[in-house]
Amino acid sequence: DGNVVDIRRLMISCVQEVAVNNHSRARELLKQIMHHASETGDATQRLAQCFTKGLEARLVGTGSLLWELQMAERPSVVEFIKASNLYGEACCFNKVALAFSEMTIMQAMVGKSRLHIIDYGMRFRYQWVGLLRSLASREGALPEVKITAIGLPKPKSYPTEKIEEIGCRLGRCAHEFGLPSFKFHTIKTNWEDACIEDLNIEADEVLVVNDLFSFSTLMDECISFDGLSPRDIVLNNISKMRPHVFIQSVYNCSYGSSFLSRFREMLFYYMALFDIFDATIPRESRSRMVLEQIVLGRSAVNALSCEGADLVERPERYSQWQTRNQRAGLRQLPLRTSIVEVVKDMVMKHHHKDFLISQDGQWLLQGW
Numbered sequence: 001d002g003n004v005v006d007i008r009r010l011m012i013s014c015v016q017e018v019a020v021n022n023h024s025r026a027r028e029l030l031k032q033i034m035h036h037a038s039e040t041g042d043a044t045q046r047l048a049q050c051f052t053k054g055l056e057a058r059l060v061g062t063g064s065l066l067w068e069l070q071m072a073e074r075p076s077v078v079e080f081i082k083a084s085n086l087y088g089e090a091c092c093f094n095k096v097a098l099a100f101s102e103m104t105i106m107q108a109m110v111g112k113s114r115l116h117i118i119d120y121g122m123r124f125r126y127q128w129v130g131l132l133r134s135l136a137s138r139e140g141a142l143p144e145v146k147i148t149a150i151g152l153p154k155p156k157s158y159p160t161e162k163i164e165e166i167g168c169r170l171g172r173c174a175h176e177f178g179l180p181s182f183k184f185h186t187i188k189t190n191w192e193d194a195c196i197e198d199l200n201i202e203a204d205e206v207l208v209v210n211d212l213f214s215f216s217t218l219m220d221e222c223i224s225f226d227g228l229s230p231r232d233i234v235l236n237n238i239s240k241m242r243p244h245v246f247i248q249s250v251y252n253c254s255y256g257s258s259f260l261s262r263f264r265e266m267l268f269y270y271m272a273l274f275d276i277f278d279a280t281i282p283r284e285s286r287s288r289m290v291l292e293q294i295v296l297g298r299s300a301v302n303a304l305s306c307e308g309a310d311l312v313e314r315p316e317r318y319s320q321w322q323t324r325n326q327r328a329g330l331r332q333l334p335l336r337t338s339i340v341e342v343v344k345d346m347v348m349k350h351h352h353k354d355f356l357i358s359q360d361g362q363w364l365l366q367g368w
Contacts, residue, residue, distance in 0.1 A: 005036050008267065014055060015263040021270040023059055030055055039293050043278040047270055049089045050297045054304025064310040066301060076293050081125075083291040091273070092282040093366050094124065096248045096343050097212055097249040100364060103339045105208055105212035108244050109135065114144045118241070119233075120191055122149040122216030124162045129173050129178035144181035145174065146205070150194045151186060192233040193220060194240050207243040210231040216251055235239040246330060249314040252365070255303070266303055270296070273368045280352055320364050335362045 010033050015025035030052060039047035057066040074080065088094055109115055117128070117136070128147065135143055147170065151163045167184035174182035187198055201207055219230045228236070238246055253269045255262040274292065275315070281288045302312045322332070344357045356367040 005032075007033060007036050007044050007241055008271075010036075010050065010093060011051060011055075011267065013261060014328070018055065018058060019260045023146075026055075026059060027291050030059065034324045039289055040283055040290065042283075043271070043274040045277075047175055047274045049265075050270070050274075050293055050300050051267075051304060052172075054301040055299065057301060057305035062305070064306055066305060079287070079290050081293070082287045083124075083295050086281065086285070086287045087291055087295070091276050092347050092355050094212075096347065096357070096364075096366055097344055098124070098127055098130065099346060100339060101127075101212070101247050102134060103342065104245060104247055104336075105131060105206075106134055106138070107336065107339075108206050108208065109143060112143065112206045113141055114202070115208065116144075116148070116201060116205040117144045117208045117210060117306070118148045118150065118199060118243075119154045119210045119212075120150050120194075121152060121212065122166055123214060125169075125315070127212065128170055130178055132170065132174050132179060132182075136174075142178065142180055144205075145179055146183040146185070146201055148187065150191060152190065153188050187275050190230075191215075192230040193236070194234075195241050196238050199241065201241060207241060207245075209238050209241060209243040209246040211246075213249050213250045213251060215248070215321075216313050218314075220314050220316070222257070222314065231324060235324055235330065239329045242346060245333065246324075246325075248321065250321050253315050253316050254320065255314055256303050259307075262303065266300065270300060276352070276368055279354065318360075318365075322361075322363070332362045334358060335364060340364060 008048075010029055013030035013035060014026050017023075017029060033048050033055075034052050036045060036046040037052055039049045040046070043047075053066070074084070102180060105115070105117070119128075132145065147167070149163045149167065153302055163186050167186065171184055187194055189198075212280060215231065215234065221229045251269070253265045255265055270307065273296065277288055277292065299313055302310075306312070325332070338358070346355055347355050354368055358365045358367070
């Protein structure tokens with residue numbers, strides 16, 4: 001019966017009632033949605049299952065409490081890693097972002113012997129292994145590599161392992177690959193407090209600053225600040241570092257100024273993701289359920305049930321980030337056609353035919 005009922009329409013109606021504080025009508029609609037939701041059904045039913053938890057918490061007014069509970073109830077590390085790996089196989093978004101970073105850095109390192117990467121968030125377990133391998137197999141003298149990971153004092157979403165563990169693994173890889181010198185340094189601070197003095201940047205190193213889908217967790221102007229928002233402070237600090245390259249990956253959606261606009265954007269964005277999984281992963285997969293209901297589900301619950309400082313993610317469109325970057329004095333580098341071609345080829349060979357790679361100005365865009 002999931003096909004006869006327009007679940008998306010029901011969800012939008014429910015949110016419209018929530019937005020005007022008509023809670024009794026919203027609860028009626030939520031009951032109907034729950035009746036058709038299923039974590040093992042089609043993409044829409046699974047999305048409804050994921051979203052109802054957040055809507056219910058919003059109606060009861062327990063959003064931040066539910067968020068804390070979800071953070072405490074983690075899946076096992078093994079389950080979490082399986083779900084993350086499954087995401088990587090089914091969906092090319094992270095793989096493309098990593099390949100793009102790697103090729104951009106290799107290009108910047110031509111004829112250079114020292115590399116320093118400053119990485120905000122260090123979100124992905126294997127993210128620099130490929131780069132270390134490529135650097136070790138290039139012709140000529142092997143470079144010295146230094147990575148500075150800027151982690152938060154209290155992570156807002158649960159990582160599968162601590163940054164230090166990732167650092168140890170990268171150290172072992174660098175040693176295995178035969179790189180002569182590898183240093184890994186961690187700074188635990190709020191990102192807006194990390195400044196050039198903490199980073200011991202040296203004059204002869206190629207400096208690369210990397211943000212892989214992390215900056216959407218920075219507070220923006222919606223929370224009343226005197227002066228600059230943390231996003232602009234971080235970008236100003238990056239500008240002062242004068243990096244050779246700043247590589248930024250962003251989720252291209254915007255939560256807007258009202259709960260209703262946020263919900264519409266989320267519905268559009270998550271529906272695309274759940275469609276991807278439906279086209280690429282069997283419905284009975286246990287890891288798919290963990291991925292949808294827990295890994296992605298916890299972000300959805302937070303965005304649907306929390307407001308103000310409790311709201312963890314606040315994505316902005318890439319055009320908004322471009323304006324912020326320009327304001328901070330960063331100028332955009334040209335997008336290399338050779339890199340775009342390699343990425344397109346990779347997606348075409350190894351991923352579903354409905355993934356799109358395109359370009360807008362100097363931004364590389366991915367879509368479904």
